[in-house]
Amino acid sequence: xxxxxxxxxxxxxxxxxxxxxxxxxxxxxxxxxxxxxxxxxxxxxxxxxxxxxxxxxxxxxxxxxxxxxxxxxxxxxxxxxxxxxxxxxxxxxxxxxxxxxxxxxxxxxxxxxxxxxxxxxxxxxxxxxxxxxxxxxxxxxxxxxxxxxxxxxxxxxxxxxxxxxxxxxxxxxxxxxxxxxxxxxxxxxxxxxxxxxxxxxxxxxxxxxxxxxxxxxxxxxxxxxxxxxxxxxxxxxxxxxxxxxxxxxxxxxxxxxxxxxxxxxxxxxxxx
Numbered sequence: 409x410x411x412x413x414x415x416x417x418x419x420x421x422x423x424x425x426x427x428x429x430x431x432x433x434x435x436x437x438x439x440x441x442x443x444x445x446x447x448x449x450x451x452x453x454x455x456x457x458x459x460x461x462x463x464x465x466x467x468x469x470x471x472x473x474x475x476x477x478x479x480x481x482x483x484x485x486x487x488x489x490x491x492x493x494x495x496x497x498x499x500x501x502x503x504x505x506x507x508x509x510x511x512x513x514x515x516x517x518x519x520x521x522x523x524x525x526x527x528x529x530x531x532x533x534x535x536x537x538x539x540x541x542x543x544x545x546x547x548x549x550x551x552x553x554x555x556x557x558x559x560x561x562x563x564x565x566x567x568x569x570x571x572x573x574x575x576x577x578x579x580x581x582x583x584x585x586x587x588x589x590x591x592x593x594x595x596x597x598x599x600x601x602x603x604x605x606x607x608x609x610x611x612x613x614x615x616x617x618x619x620x621x622x623x624x625x626x627x628x629x630x631x632x633x634x635x636x637x638x639x640x641x642x643x644x645x646x647x648x649x650x651x652x653x654x655x656x657x658x659x660x661x662x663x664x665x666x667x668x669x670x671x672x673x674x675x676x677x678x679x680x
Contacts, residue, residue, distance in 0.1 A: 418442060418632070425633055427486040427496075427594035436490065442632040444489050446587045453579055454540040455493060456586025456606075457521050459593070461508035463603050468504040470601065471658060473665045477647050480600055480618075482593075486545075489591045492534070494543045502547060503558025503664060509535065510559060511575025512568045519568075522577035528552060558664050565659075581606040585637035592635070595619065595627055600646045610638040617646025 412420070419433040422443055426433070446452045462483040470481040483505050486496035497505065511520040527534040533547040547555070562568070580586055589604055589611065596602045599618030604611055613624075621643045628634045 421630075421633055423594075425592040425594055425627065426489060427484070427597065428488060429486075432486070432488055436488075441490070443591060445584070445591075445635075446493070447491060448540065449583065450537065450540040451493075452583040452587040454521065454535075454537055454542065455590045456580040456583040458495075458509065458542055459586045459590040459604055460580070461505060461521075462590075462593075463601075463605075464508050465501060465504035466601055468507075469498075469500060472500060472660060476650055477600065478650050480598065482597060482602065484593055487591055487593055488545075492541045492543050493591070494532075494545050496545045497547070500664070502544070502551060502555035503562075506555050507559045507562050512563065513574065514568050518574050518576045520575035522575040524575065526552070554663070561661060561664070582609070582611060582637070585611040585635075585639060588635040588637045589613065589639070592628070592633075595624060607640070610640050612640045612642070614642045614644065616644050618643070 415434060415437055416430075418437045419430060422428065422433045422437060423430075425443060446455055465483050466481045469483070470477050470479075482498060483501040484495055485498045488494035488496075509521050510524060511518065511522055513519070521537065523537050525536055525538070527536060528549055531546065531548055533544045533552050535542050535544065586604065586606065593602070596615050596618055599615035601616055603614045606612075621641050624641055624643075628639060
């Protein structure tokens, strides 16, 4: 068997962190970008907020039929580090993610990302604050509209107010750490869930099942693909039993729980 080239070996290693396919990872590695960091503080702030929102949104996905806390539930299938950061979503994740990200007023408090705006392209959607942005790959106009129907339904069902341009404008502590974790979030794809949040001088990351703490620590400490940011790790056992029947009665509208709510985005390069 022929040995892989150095480029192929590095691309395979990068894919363990990002979930990319070879056509995405190889060109980046050839350009000398093993796994680049966000270039500006504004971008780091937005990416940290995206990670926080994704962790919350994933818990909603677990409660959608078929309700299960045993199977893995994650928002992102692939993250393509670069300028801009490209995010590939898992099925049904767009609505819950947008609900957490878009600005709203909840009990008098601003929630979501203040000033976050949407720009639609033919095969992708961009979320931007003006000085930072992320691209949702494969989210066309139809998929976006369905995601926004979920957001509006949640606002009405829970009595929240959508506030265009409002939301929470507080900075996230140690945003560089949150950004670095988002760009490496595929490391936890086998876990039942992932929780990440800033705590003091570090971020605390907890997950259920999946990779061992030692494996994650080694991956984060890798000289080329790891990060120097401070992260506290805790793995807990995956749940042995599923939720009880009482948690299966949430009144989801059928359009949000039927087989597929948005086309699975492809893994090829984005074309706006």
